[in-house]
Amino acid sequence: MNATVEQLAPVEQHAVSDWVVAALYQFKEVQNSADLQQRLLDLVKTINLCGTLIVADEGINGTVAGDRKSVDSIHQFLLNEGFTTMEYKESFSSEKPFRKMKIKHKKEIVTLGVEVKPRDLVGHYLDPKEWNDLIARDDVILVDTRNDYEYKAGTFKGAIDPKTESFRDFPEYVKQNLADHKNKKIAMFCTGGIRCEKSTSLLLQEGFEEVYHLKGGILKYLEETPAEESMWEGECFVFDGRTAVTHGMEEGENIKCHACGWPLLPEEVELPSYEHGVSCKYCIDKTTDQQKAGFRMRQSQIAAAKRKRL
Structure with missing residues (x-):
């Protein structure tokens, strides 16, 4: 393949x-x-x-x-x-x-870029209640294995942001930042659990001793954990038209910038830097005027197509 x-x-x-x-x-x-x-x-x-x-x-x-x-x-x-x-x-x-x-x-169902064996070597699964007990401890390193824009929408209290732009960056993050902590308890989480299947397998393969991950990911946690018992802060970014969900799997307030993909809170949409489908505070300085003109044309074509369907 x-x-x-x-x-x-x-x-x-x-x-x-x-x-x-x-x-x-x-x-x-x-x-x-x-x-x-x-x-x-x-x-x-x-x-x-x-x-x-x-x-x-x-x-x-x-x-x-x-x-x-x-x-x-x-x-x-x-x-x-x-x-x-x-x-x-x-x-x-x-x-x-x-x-x-x-x-x-594809070659991988979630692309890590490093060969691991998640069916044979995987961390300790924890359900939401066990997860709360573990991450409340001060001897645990809590790592968000998702990408930077996902972290921005919400994460667990005290979680480390690896600042990765894709999951392929995670092995290098481990090498540069976690290699000296192989004897520590490492807890990791992601949206639905799949990235942690590979990230925990990677750490165990690299000689880490105690590696844990949240079974079913953030989505399962938000589905099962009452808001008053939750250690989650913000909303969970999802890769569909809803942008983000919150406790009870209710649709959140974040919307997606269709120019860069970052989630935006309602107050960020009100900023002068935001133009639907063209720019937001996170990307307005990262694209040229010519690119922005292309984005505007794309948005007008999308709007025209919607009107035609109506």
Whole structure:
């Protein structure tokens, strides 16, 4: 398997009153991942789904959304394919959270860039209650394994921001910042748990002694933990049209800058630096006037397409 193979499946354009959003992953040996990709494409052409699924020899990962029947159909398909221990979480969106349905064939279902064995070597799983007890201790190093823009929307109290722009940067962060702490308790977390499967495997492979991670990730924590018992601060960035969610998996207040992808609070949208689809306080000085003109043209085309659909 070499470069990413991505294929789009047509999404039926009929109304869905409340979109079911299913986030899922499982590390599992797949004998013929290209064939699985094709069979998934055949399935999603017959049902009403949008989102992205990534298929690789090491398993499956992704988030899809659709009506109840369609989400149940793909869930049952994957169960029949042997993905019986999937980390699987559902939430809801009042609007269509993805524009298209994509099925990608890649080398890794989440790209770390370093070979690890998450099915064989993984940290200690903790449920939300156990997690609260652990991270409240002062002898624990708490690391957010997500990217810088995700950290900005919200994180656990006291968590370290590695300031990574992609998950590929995480091994270098470990090398530069954690190598002298191999005898310490290291607790790590991510959105749905998949990145921590690989990051804990990486640390154990590098000789760290006590490595923990939050089972089911932040999404499971926010689903199960009452706000009054929570150690989470802010909102959790999600990779769909909702931008962020909060306790009870309710949609948050953050919106996404469609120029740079960073989450913005309502007060940041009111700043002069914000122009919808063109700039925000985090990117206004990072693009040229010519690029901004291109963004404005893109936004006008999107608006025109929306008016046409109406």
